[in-house]
Amino acid sequence: MRFIRRSVFALVAVVFLCGPAFGVGDDAPGIEMARQATKGKELWITADHSKFDALKQPFKSGPEVTKACLTCHTEAGHQFHKTIHWTWLDPKAEKEMGIGKGGLVLNNFCISIQSNEPRCTSCHAGYGWKNKDFDFKSEEKIDCLVCHEQTGTYKKFPAGAGNPAPAPGMLFKGNGKFYKSPEWNKVAQSVSRPTRANCGTCHFYGGGGDGVKHGDLDSSMRMPSKNLDVHMSTEGQNFECSRCHTTVKHQIAGRIYSNPAAVDRKSLLEDDLGAKIMCESCHSATPHKSEIGMKLNDHTDKVACQSCHIPTFARELPTKMWWDWSQAGKMKDGKPYVVKGEWGKPTYMSKKGDMRWEKNVIPEYYWFNGTIESITAKTIIDPGAPVKVSRPIGSSKDHKSRIMPFKVHRGKTPYDVVNKNMVIPHLFGKDKAAYWKGYDWTKATAAGMAYAGLPFSGDVGFVDTEYVYPITHMVAPKDNVLACEACHSKQSRLSSLTTFYMPGRDASRVVDAGGWFIVIASIVGVVLHALGRIFIKGRKED
Amino acid sequence: MAATHNNMKKIYLYSRFERFWHWTQSILIIMLMITGMEVHGVFKLFGFERAVDLHNTLGLSWLVLFVFIVFWLLTTGEWKQYIPTSKKLFAVARYYAVGIFKGEEHPVHKSAGAKHNPLQRLVYLGLSAILLPLQMVTGLLYWTYNDWAAYGLNFVSLETIANVHMGCAYALLAFLIVHIYMTTTGHSLTAHIGAMFSGWEEVSEDYKVEDWEVHEKS
Numbered sequence: 001m002r003f004i005r006r007s008v009f010a011l012v013a014v015v016f017l018c019g020p021a022f023g024v025g026d027d028a029p030g031i032e033m034a035r036q037a038t039k040g041k042e043l044w045i046t047a048d049h050s051k052f053d054a055l056k057q058p059f060k061s062g063p064e065v066t067k068a069c070l071t072c073h074t075e076a077g078h079q080f081h082k083t084i085h086w087t088w089l090d091p092k093a094e095k096e097m098g099i100g101k102g103g104l105v106l107n108n109f110c111i112s113i114q115s116n117e118p119r120c121t122s123c124h125a126g127y128g129w130k131n132k133d134f135d136f137k138s139e140e141k142i143d144c145l146v147c148h149e150q151t152g153t154y155k156k157f158p159a160g161a162g163n164p165a166p167a168p169g170m171l172f173k174g175n176g177k178f179y180k181s182p183e184w185n186k187v188a189q190s191v192s193r194p195t196r197a198n199c200g201t202c203h204f205y206g207g208g209g210d211g212v213k214h215g216d217l218d219s220s221m222r223m224p225s226k227n228l229d230v231h232m233s234t235e236g237q238n239f240e241c242s243r244c245h246t247t248v249k250h251q252i253a254g255r256i257y258s259n260p261a262a263v264d265r266k267s268l269l270e271d272d273l274g275a276k277i278m279c280e281s282c283h284s285a286t287p288h289k290s291e292i293g294m295k296l297n298d299h300t301d302k303v304a305c306q307s308c309h310i311p312t313f314a315r316e317l318p319t320k321m322w323w324d325w326s327q328a329g330k331m332k333d334g335k336p337y338v339v340k341g342e343w344g345k346p347t348y349m350s351k352k353g354d355m356r357w358e359k360n361v362i363p364e365y366y367w368f369n370g371t372i373e374s375i376t377a378k379t380i381i382d383p384g385a386p387v388k389v390s391r392p393i394g395s396s397k398d399h400k401s402r403i404m405p406f407k408v409h410r411g412k413t414p415y416d417v418v419n420k421n422m423v424i425p426h427l428f429g430k431d432k433a434a435y436w437k438g439y440d441w442t443k444a445t446a447a448g449m450a451y452a453g454l455p456f457s458g459d460v461g462f463v464d465t466e467y468v469y470p471i472t473h474m475v476a477p478k479d480n481v482l483a484c485e486a487c488h489s490k491q492s493r494l495s496s497l498t499t500f501y502m503p504g505r506d507a508s509r510v511v512d513a514g515g516w517f518i519v520i521a522s523i524v525g526v527v528l529h530a531l532g533r534i535f536i537k538g539r540k541e542d
Numbered sequence: 543m544a545a546t547h548n549n550m551k552k553i554y555l556y557s558r559f560e561r562f563w564h565w566t567q568s569i570l571i572i573m574l575m576i577t578g579m580e581v582h583g584v585f586k587l588f589g590f591e592r593a594v595d596l597h598n599t600l601g602l603s604w605l606v607l608f609v610f611i612v613f614w615l616l617t618t619g620e621w622k623q624y625i626p627t628s629k630k631l632f633a634v635a636r637y638y639a640v641g642i643f644k645g646e647e648h649p650v651h652k653s654a655g656a657k658h659n660p661l662q663r664l665v666y667l668g669l670s671a672i673l674l675p676l677q678m679v680t681g682l683l684y685w686t687y688n689d690w691a692a693y694g695l696n697f698v699s700l701e702t703i704a705n706v707h708m709g710c711a712y713a714l715l716a717f718l719i720v721h722i723y724m725t726t727t728g729h730s731l732t733a734h735i736g737a738m739f740s741g742w743e744e745v746s747e748d749y750k751v752e753d754w755e756v757h758e759k760s
Contacts, residue, residue, distance in 0.1 A: 292595045298688040484590035490583050501701035504583050504590060508705045515712025522716040526723035529638075536643045 050189035059184035062127045062163065063140040068188065070139060077139030079250040085125045086142065088113075090257040097376065099257050104376035104424075104452060108323060108389050108411040108465040109207040112377065112424040115451035118161040119428040123202040130161035145182075147198050148191040154182050158208075159428070196232060197222050199241040211319045215361060215407035216473040220316035228315055230477045246275040253277040255470070258393070260370025279305040302396075304404040306472050307365060308482045313407060313471045318343045318357040323411035326462035328353035329439045336439075351436050353412075363405030363471045365494050367394035372468065377424050377454055383415060386464040387422065396500045403497065405471040413465040414441060416449075418457030422465075424448040550729075555657055555743040560620070563611045564738060570604040571714065578711055601681050608678065623657050624667045631660040642727065651745050669717065673710055680707040 049055055054068045070077050080086055088102030089095065098104030101120075106112050113120035121129040125143045128134065135141060143162060145154050157165040157179050158172050165179040172179055204210060204219045211218030226233040231243070246253045253275035255261040261277045267284040268274060274281060283305070288296035299308075313319070329350060331337070336350030345357040374390045381387045394401030415422050426447035427435045435444035441460045449456035487494045488504030495505070556564070577597040580587050588596060615621040633649040638661075641649075650659040658666060683695070683703050690698060725734040729744065737743035 292591055295594060295598070301688065484594070485586075488581075488583075488590050501699070501704060503704060504581055506701070506704075507582065508701075508708070511705045511709050511712070515709060515715075518716045519712055519719065522719040526720060530723065530726070532643050537645075 045192060049191050052189070055188045056185065059188060060167075061184075062143055062145065065184055065188045066127075066140050066142050066144050069144045069191075076144070076250065077142060080125075080142050081136070081139070083250050083252070084256055085147075085250075085252070087136070088124065090259065092259050093257065098378070099374060099376070104378060104454075105257075105374045106377055106389055106413075106422050106424070108409060108413045108467045109213060109320075110427060111413065111422075112448070112452070114424045115426040115448045116428040119159050119208075121162045122156045122158050122160055123206070124162045127162050144191070145187050146201055147194045149187040149198075150190040150192050150195065151183075151187050152197060153180075154187045155179055193240070194242060195240050207320065209320075211314060211317045213320070213409070214469050214473075215313040215319035216310065216469070216471045218314070218317045218319065221473060224474075226477055227480065228474055228476075230475050232473075244276050244281075246277060255370060255372070257374055258371040262370070301399075302402055304368070304402045306470075306475070307403050307405050307487075309475050309478075310363070310405055310471050310473075311476060311480060311482045311486075312360045312362055313405075313474055314359050314361050315474060316359075318345055318359045319361065319407065320345075320355055321358045321361065321407075321409060322354070322356035323352065323409070323413075324354040324462075325414055326353060326412045328435075329441075331439075350439070361407065362493065364408050365403050365497060366392040366406055366468070367396055367398070367401040367497065368392040368404035368406075368470065369394040369398055369401040372470075375422065377422050377449075377452060379422070380420050381415065381422060381463070383417075383420065383461070383463045386410070386466050387413075387415070389413070389422070389465050389467045391466070392468055392470070396497070403494065407469040407471055409467045409469070411465050411467075412462040414445060414460050415463045416445075416457050417459040417461040419455060421454075422463075423456065423460065424452050424454070426451060549746060550744045551746075552742045552744055553652070553654060554741055555652060555654060555737060556741045558741070559614055561738060561741055563607060563614070566607055567604065567611070570600055570607065571718070574600050574604065575711060575715060575718075578707075582708060598685055601678075601685070605678055605682070608674065624663055624670065626664050626667055627660050629660060631664070634659050634661040638727070647746075652743055653745070665717070673713060673717075677707065677710040677714065680710065 052072070054071050055065075057064070057068060059065050059068070082091070084091060084100070087100065089098075089100030090103075093099035095103075101107075101113055104112070104114070110116070110120065117134075118130045125146055126134075126141045127143055128141060143156075146156065155164060156162060157170060158174055164182050167181040169178055169180040171177070200217070200219065200222050203214070203217050204221065206213035206217075211220075220228060221232060223234050224232050226235045231237050231239040237243075242252070244253075253261060254277060262275055262281075265278060265280050265285060266274060268276065268281050269284070276282060279287075280300070285300045286293075286297040287300075287305075288294075290296070327348070330348075331350060337348075338346050338350070339348040341347035341357070343357060343359070346352075346355060347357075348354055371393045372390050373393050375381065375387070392404065392406060394404075413422065414425055423445045425435050425441065425444040426433055427444065430437065431447075432438045433440075433443045433447035435441065438444065442458060445460050446456055446458065482493075485504070486492070488502065490505065492502070492505040494502065574597060577588065577593045577600065579585065580593040581590065581597055587593070615624075630650050637646060637649050641647075648659070650656075652659075680703050683690075683698065684700075684707055686693070687700055687703075690696060725732075725738075728734040728737075733744060
């Protein structure tokens with residue numbers, strides 16, 4: 001079939017030598033549905049929660065609101081209990097392996113939630129996970145509001161283990177901000193389907209600050225311009241997160257550690273009940289319609305859409321690219337201090353060490369089959385090389401792998417010099433062992449590892465680490481995509497991916513050297529021959 | 543110069559289609575070289591995307607033209623002009639190496655039945671039977687890279703195809719340089735090029751065409 005298509009194309013190309021563009025309008029499948037889903041939202045909502053008696057009770061706490069929610073949404077509780085937003089554990093991995101931020105997986109930001117729960121779990125969609133005793137069976141502890149409230153006033157207290165500030169409010173010393181207690185009835189009656197702002201409450205601020213972690217998810221994505229994200233743009237399609245992260249029974253489509261976001265690349269034409277998580281779900285595997293579209297479409301088996309369509313990330317707000325914990329603990333006049341750099345972002349904090357922020361970052365590219373392998377605090381590491389705390393899995397030989405852009409967050413992170421594993425430091429807490437109180441790595445690590453039930457030799461060192469994020473948001477409009485030369489050139493963005501031949505980047509030195517030799521030899525030959533003819537002719541005429 | 547200018551006569555050597563395909567092919571090949579070199583990263587002119595697009599279109603156009611050329615060669619019997627011979631081959635080679643400098647006469651003269659001297663026959667045969675088809679086949683394969691699996695061509699590597707295609711391009715460029723230079727070796731500097739435009743070539747009246755040069759046609 002394809003050959004016939006190509007043959008036809010060949011004929012057309014010949015007849016029209018520089019054939020006209022194959023014009024196809026904006027009538028791609030899914031676009032009309034997308035419009036319905038995003039424009040005129042009121043059509044899609046059949047309930048006005050402000051009219052519900054259950055939500056008019058005098059609430060004083062989150063769990064009371066949740067109890068009211070569950071009176072109608074009877075299945076929501078146990079549905080939600082099964083999701084990673086509740087468990088913080090990889091649903092497919094053995095529990096003992098501890099894969100998940102609620103387990104023993106680490107990153108090179110604040111490293112681990114173990115022993116630091118009250119601070120870290122302020123992003124948990126639940127109330128009161130402050131230590132190992134948290135009751136994961138309790139449906140009332142679910143925080144429905146953080147995802148569903150629409151007033152924009154509902155804030156959790158940063159160190160409140162997932163609870164908002166108690167009435168009337170509380171000052172958080174970490175950022176000097178005052179957190180008001182929620183007006184429970186107001187927020188409860190505002191509930192609706194989650195918006196970008198709801199998801200962003202946690203996902204824009206991962207790592208404790210705006211843009212710290214992802215690079216392609218920060219507060220600029222709440223109301224993005226068309227240049228920043230062509231799908232979520234308020235001038236354009238205005239997609240909410242759930243538009244692509246298809247949600248069924250509170251299970252939100254997306255990659256979870258080594259579980260790919262989607263196993264098969266198929267469009268909604270092939271399976272209209274499939275998740276919309278892949279670009280191809282709506283755009284198909286042959287989305288390019290221009291003159292050269294056929295060649296561009298040839299790329300979709302090896303190159304993820306994101307690689308060309310997200311030329312840089314952190315385009316409006318900076319993201320953290322480097323974090324050196326080994327520099328933490330310096331004092332000024334015996335007190336911890338902060339140095340701020342460009343964009344008002346900290347470049348040094350006594351609590352956290354050196355850090356570097358960047359904007360408009362060019363991603364790094366890896367072969368990616370949709371899964372990311374993470375190490376845990378139990379994994380034996382080689383401190384001689386940068387430790388890949390998380391790394392993309394894939395290869396050029398694997399037909400399920402494609403080239404994907406990544407943010408790579410690098411840093412120096414504490415490890416056990418003797419046992420050769422990454423360690424879990426106890427950072428947050430009022431006790432002296434907490435690093436942010438006592439500034440003693442050995443004590444903090446001993447406390448953190450003991451809490452996690454892991455051995456510790458007593459010898460803390462620092463090792464170079466890398467942590468990866470697939471870059472998949474901030475899709476630029478088609479006029480701003482990467483030019484072919486970005487990869488197909490000697491200065492290729494893909495220069496680190498060396499296991500395959502790529503036109504424009506790769507060349508055989510033997511063929512090139514031999515080729516230019518015969519070309520230059522031909523030129524020299526004809527020049528000498530011509531000179532000979534001129535010279536001898538001239539002499540004869542003398 | 544080679545020929546004595548006394549007894550010259552004009553003979554019609556290159557038919558209209560022959561001249562058309564020669565010049566069209568030359569333009570296509572030169573454009574293919576320029577765009578191909580850009581794709582290879584030698585210089586920047588059109589931009590990679592435009593260069594690839596042009597290269598593909600030009601290549602396919604050339605392929606179609608080549609089919610017509612081969613058809614023409616076969617139906618007119620002109621393919622016989624390319625039958626190789628060793629007769630006078632070394633005399634011609636010696637002429638270009640030595641004789642040309644001494645003002646000797648070219649050992650083989652052009653005639654309608656024998657447009658090409660033995661050296662040309664050998665070179666043009668190699669070109670049209672080996673180098674150009676090889677370039678087209680590797681080019682087509684390169685272009686259809688994504689369909690190789692469907693064709694059962696999984697054992698071919700893109701690197702090999704690309705290198706052969708590139709190697710042929712260098713060989714073609716070397717040929718082009720020598721080919722253009724050789725046009726200046728007629729009885730005047732532009733005699734051969736002129737003939738390729740007009741179809742008419744000036745040859746010496748005295749020269750007697752030898753039997754081996756002529757085949758039954760003409």
